[in-house]
Amino acid sequence: MxxxxxHVCSECGAQEAKWHGQCPTCNAWNTLVEEAVRxxxxxxxxxxxxxGSTARGQAPRPLRDVGSAPVERMSxxxxxxxxxxxxxxxxxxxxxxxGSPGIGKSTLTNMxxxxxxxxxxxxxxxxxxxxxxxxxxxxxxxxAGAPARGALDVPILAETDxxxxxxxxxxxxxxxxxxxxxxxxxxxxLSGAPGSVGQVRxxxxxxxxxxxxxxxxxxxxxxxxxxxxxxGPRVLEHLVDCVLQFEGERERPYRELRALKNRFGSTNEAGxxxxxxxxxxxxxxxxxxxxxxxxxxxxxxxxxxxxxxxPLLVEVQALVAPSELEQPRRVVSxxxxxxxxxxxxxxxxxxxxxxxxxxxxxxxxxxxxVDEPGCDLAVALAVAGASRGVALADSPRACFGELxxxxxLRWVGHPERRLEEAERHGLGxxxxxxxxxxxxxxxxxxxxxxAIAMPGGPQRRPEGVVRASRALxxxxxxxxx
Ligand code: TYD
Ligand code: MG
Numbered sequence: 211m212x213x214x215x216x217h218v219c220s221e222c223g224a225q226e227a228k229w230h231g232q233c234p235t236c237n238a239w240n241t242l243v244e245e246a247v248r249x250x251x252x253x254x255x256x257x258x259x260x261x262g263s264t265a266r267g268q269a270p271r272p273l274r275d276v277g278s279a280p281v282e283r284m285s286x287x288x289x290x291x292x293x294x295x296x297x298x299x300x301x302x303x304x305x306x307x308x309g310s311p312g313i314g315k316s317t318l319t320n321m322x323x324x325x326x327x328x329x330x331x332x333x334x335x336x337x338x339x340x341x342x343x344x345x346x347x348x349x350x351x352x353x354a355g356a357p358a359r360g361a362l363d364v365p366i367l368a369e370t371d372x373x374x375x376x377x378x379x380x381x382x383x384x385x386x387x388x389x390x391x392x393x394x395x396x397x398x399x400l401s402g403a404p405g406s407v408g409q410v411r412x413x414x415x416x417x418x419x420x421x422x423x424x425x426x427x428x429x430x431x432x433x434x435x436x437x438x439x440x441x442g443p444r445v446l447e448h449l450v451d452c453v454l455q456f457e458g459e460r461e462r463p464y465r466e467l468r469a470l471k472n473r474f475g476s477t478n479e480a481g482x483x484x485x486x487x488x489x490x491x492x493x494x495x496x497x498x499x500x501x502x503x504x505x506x507x508x509x510x511x512x513x514x515x516x517x518x519x520x521p522l523l524v525e526v527q528a529l530v531a532p533s534e535l536e537q538p539r540r541v542v543s544x545x546x547x548x549x550x551x552x553x554x555x556x557x558x559x560x561x562x563x564x565x566x567x568x569x570x571x572x573x574x575x576x577x578x579x580v581d582e583p584g585c586d587l588a589v590a591l592a593v594a595g596a597s598r599g600v601a602l603a604d605s606p607r608a609c610f611g612e613l614x615x616x617x618x619l620r621w622v623g624h625p626e627r628r629l630e631e632a633e634r635h636g637l638g639x640x641x642x643x644x645x646x647x648x649x650x651x652x653x654x655x656x657x658x659x660x661a662i663a664m665p666g667g668p669q670r671r672p673e674g675v676v677r678a679s680r681a682l683x684x685x686x687x688x689x690x691x
Contacts, residue, residue, distance in 0.1 A: 215400055215408075217242040244400050244408035281474055284386065284427065287325025287357050290483060290492045291318070294454060294467050296475015299386060299427040303474065304418050306392075306446055308432045309456030314465055315431045316340070317489055318456065319388040320348055321358040322429070326386050328360025334384035338370040338394030338404075355488040370404065372397040372413050379420055389417065391431040392446070407445050414446045447471060458577040459543075465490065466578055478518030482578070497523035500576055501635045509596030512608040513588035514628035514640055515580050521624065521631035523608060525575040526585070528592035533569040544574025545585065553589045553613060560617025561656045563594045583612035584622035587641065590656060591663050602663045606639035606651050608632045609659070617656045619643045625650065 217226045219242055224235035232239050283298030292298045299305070299322075309315050316339075323333040337345050345368070349361035367378050372395050379387060389395065393405035395413045402408045414430060421428045430450065447453050451473040458465040467481040482493040493499065504512050504525040511526050533539065542550045550572055558564040572589055574580050587609045595602050610628050612620040625646035632640045633649055641659050642650035653659035 214247045215244050216247055218245050219243075243411070244402045244406070246397070246399050246412055283474075284326065284331065285329075286322045287329070288318075288321060288481075288490075288492065290481030291322065291467065294469050294475075294479045294481045295452065296469075296472055296479075299429075300451070300474050301385065301425045301427050302422050303427055303452065304414070304421060304450040305427070305429045305452040305454060306432055306450040307429055307454045307456060308434045310434050310460075312460050313456050313458055314483070314485055314490055315456055316345075316348065316390055317352070317485070318467075318483075319390060319429055319431060320345070320352055320361055320364070321355075321489055323364045323386060323388055324349065324352055324358030324361030326360070327363040328358070331385045332383065333364050334379065334382050334387040335364050335366045336375055336378075336387065336389045337366060337368045338389070339391055340368070342366050342368045351487070352489045358489065370394050370396055372416060373399075376416060376420055379417070379426065380424070383424055384426055386427045386429075387421070388429045389431060391433060393433055411445055411449075414449055418449065457579055462577045464493070464577040468579075476518065480517040480520075482517075496576075496578075497521070497631055497635055500524050500578075501637065503575065506601060506607075508599050508601045509592055511588045511592040511595065511602060512632075512637060513574075513580065513585055514608050514610045514632050514637075515584055515588075516582055516624050516628065517578075521627040522578070523631055523635055523637070524578050524580065526580075526588040526592045527573045527575055528589070528596040529571040530565055530568045530593060530597040531571075533567055535569070538565075538567060539569040539571070541569075541571045542573070544577065544579050545572060545589065546581070549583075549586070550589060552615075553586050554593065556586075556613045556615065556617060556656060557590050557593060561590065561594060561660055563597055563660075565593065565597060568597070582622070583620075584610045584628075586613040587611040587619060587656070587659055591641075591659065594660060594664065598664070600664055600666070603665050606637075606641045606662065608637045609641035609663070611641070611643045611653075611659070613656055619653050619655060619659060621645070 217229050219233040219236060221233060221238040221241045222236035224233060226242060229242050233241050281300055283300055285298045286292055307315055323335050327333045345366050352358040353361040369375055392410055392413055396404040396409055397412045400408050400412055417428060452469060453471040455468045455470050456465060463484045465483040465485060469477045469479060471477060482496045483490040484493050501512060501523050504510055509528045513524050513526050515522050515524055540547065540550055554565050554570060570593060590613060591602060591609060610622060612622050614620050621643045625642060629640055629647055629649040639651045640649060641653055641662055644652040644654050646652065651662060653662055
């Protein structure tokens, strides 16, 4: 059943029989994407047009009359993953798992199928990247650990041809299936190369059609580019039920799993893992670990943050050094660059600590990503400590709070949970926005927070940074490059 294809412009929707670099209709460049013409769809559209307004379908009904079928779920055997998914894998759903190469996507998906196979579910692992032998080697390592003890029982298909894979899916009727990765599959019906927008879309759409029809939960693995975009798979985000992002630094063992989209749960949750010899291990008490590892040297601050609904204590580290560059460096890891630019500007303007001519490096230790405004104060204190070369006071030892543009410290969500977490890990008082609750040392402004954190005053200045701060008094604080 060979199907015709057309090239559709993603800007204006014009259809062309052949590919052009520039759309002949709207003149946009590189917007034509190959698509299969769906005979069924065209016939359906024609019929609808012919019948016009007399077409009979399902009649609309009030929402309260709609049955609320409870969503069934399969536990993946990995608590952190289940939590991020909203309680487990949903039959017939499509999950897109993105992450840069080497982060552990294959390991995670192998473990999930290993657990499900061990629990008696039918599974299928489709590998377009690695040979069956390579996957077996990994499965051997993983099956030693309890969570994935069925790893060697998982049927594998090392294949990249979409039609062959669809046949296998129909024959095997797995309850859970992993496609590793969506960019390596190719439909013979389209002429594009594997990984091209047209192919990725076609592959996902046809797998989804079949998965929904037979109730298979599918995890599509997709690579992301260096700057973090789900490159090919970006075009899939609207199609799939759930988009998970696996992040972390390759050289470090910590990995973080986040939901960017979830039709069956919240997108606030994050799961933390550690890559070990025997596979990924859930990190259950991450706070304890990060607090124990915190150096408490100048430039180190403990932040009481929220990972979705869970409080987490992480160490924020900063380094401020005189710059040799015209445009000083602003390097962040685990934070938003623009957020750092903003905090540096506020610190210069309202905290009297300028960094205009200095390189500033800020890192959230452990490869964790902090994506909430409550991190501002920690970044400011870390940079202040690093810039002045003074360690922060012994107490309070942690902080949180958002900085406003006028230098005020603003209330952030769940102060009580953050404070409890700090208390539980013996950190005592926490510098926080006013009225955050018992256990907090309220500061209304950045200046007040600085006075609490650096009671001796920010006197000691390492060579060079003096020059930096003097320079700043004459210019507006530098933003991110
Ligand atoms: P992998 O899952 O292949 O990454 P991805 O599919 O995202 O490209 O694994 C990445 C790295 O993890 C690999 O370099 C080896 C390492 N690893 C371990 O440290 N322990 C293990 O048990 C396994 C299976 C892999
Ligand atoms: Mg892989």
